[in-house]
Amino acid sequence: MPFVTVKDGTRLYYEDWGQGRPVVLLGSATMNSRMWEFQAPYLAARGLRCVLPDRRGFGRSERPWDGYDYDTLADDLAALLDHLDLREATLVGYALGGGEAVRYLARHGADRVARLALVCTTTPFLLRAPDNPGGFDAALLEEIVTAMAADRPGYVEQIVTGFFGGPGARAADLPLSTPLMTWLTQQCLDGSPRAGVEVTRTLFTHDLRADTAGVEVPTLIVHGDTDASAPLELCAHASAALIPHSRVLVYEGAAHGLFATHAGRLNSDLLHFAGAGR
Numbered sequence: 001m002p003f004v005t006v007k008d009g010t011r012l013y014y015e016d017w018g019q020g021r022p023v024v025l026l027g028s029a030t031m032n033s034r035m036w037e038f039q040a041p042y043l044a045a046r047g048l049r050c051v052l053p054d055r056r057g058f059g060r061s062e063r064p065w066d067g068y069d070y071d072t073l074a075d076d077l078a079a080l081l082d083h084l085d086l087r088e089a090t091l092v093g094y095a096l097g098g099g100e101a102v103r104y105l106a107r108h109g110a111d112r113v114a115r116l117a118l119v120c121t122t123t124p125f126l127l128r129a130p131d132n133p134g135g136f137d138a139a140l141l142e143e144i145v146t147a148m149a150a151d152r153p154g155y156v157e158q159i160v161t162g163f164f165g166g167p168g169a170r171a172a173d174l175p176l177s178t179p180l181m182t183w184l185t186q187q188c189l190d191g192s193p194r195a196g197v198e199v200t201r202t203l204f205t206h207d208l209r210a211d212t213a214g215v216e217v218p219t220l221i222v223h224g225d226t227d228a229s230a231p232l233e234l235c236a237h238a239s240a241a242l243i244p245h246s247r248v249l250v251y252e253g254a255a256h257g258l259f260a261t262h263a264g265r266l267n268s269d270l271l272h273f274a275g276a277g278r
Contacts, residue, residue, distance in 0.1 A: 017049070099203070103208065117221075120222070163257045222266065
């Protein structure tokens with residue numbers, strides 16, 4: 001099994017599929033590389049090299065006690081790109097993965113990166129502040145981490161319908177089978193409880209506005225207009241306003257789990273973006 005050892009000694013698992021221009025797929029906060037079930041095979045079969053890391057604490061990577069802040073996660077990503085000597089890569093960051101990507105660019109530059117795709121991004125800043133009045137109240141974060149600490153499986157079951165269907169959605173109305181939803185959401189539990197809580201704190205509390213404004217590579221932002229976890233205006237449009245070479249694709253009726261509910265459209269958009277100029 002392929003692993004890279006990062007500077008604190010943690011061994012991180014990754015998969016490396018296909019040949020061609022590299023695409024690095026960074027998953028959402030508590031999921032792992034298996035979430036790219038629909039995207040990675042599609043892209044690899046069409047001439048792109050897909051690199052799929054498991055974030056520290058999740059999936060098949062080791063589970064250290066610390067290191068779930070954006071600086072460490074970005075350095076982990078840098079170690080992987082250096083290990084594989086990737087060039088002209090497209091970084092695809094999903095939710096928290098978008099924060100990893102913009103922090104990587106801020107800390108390590110764009111020498112290895114040609115393009116950035118932010119999907120359901122949580123950049124630039126989720127918490128409410130005097131200069132970010134549309135953000136979430138800090139009390140919500142404490143409610144979430146308390147629920148996760150008390151009953152992770154119960155918390156995941158509680159949020160799954162909204163994750164894939166948006167506010168007010170019913171499980172019977174979702175375009176996914178029950179076994180598929182069960183398998184995808186089980187990935188949220190395939191990590192250490194410490195990692196789950198700490199990446200959630202990172203997701204909410206880190207202000208990435210300066211990092212996001214510093215992105216200079218062409219950027220595609222894909223977002224659903226019923227995403228309650230990362231509201232469209234707070235996240236996608238705010239990120240686009242900061243990134244000079246960016247454009248936003250809004251998926252009508254899509255919530256936070258559009259990698260599954262709108263897989264075909266996302267596959268096509270990522271292929272067009274990442275494969276441009278081949």
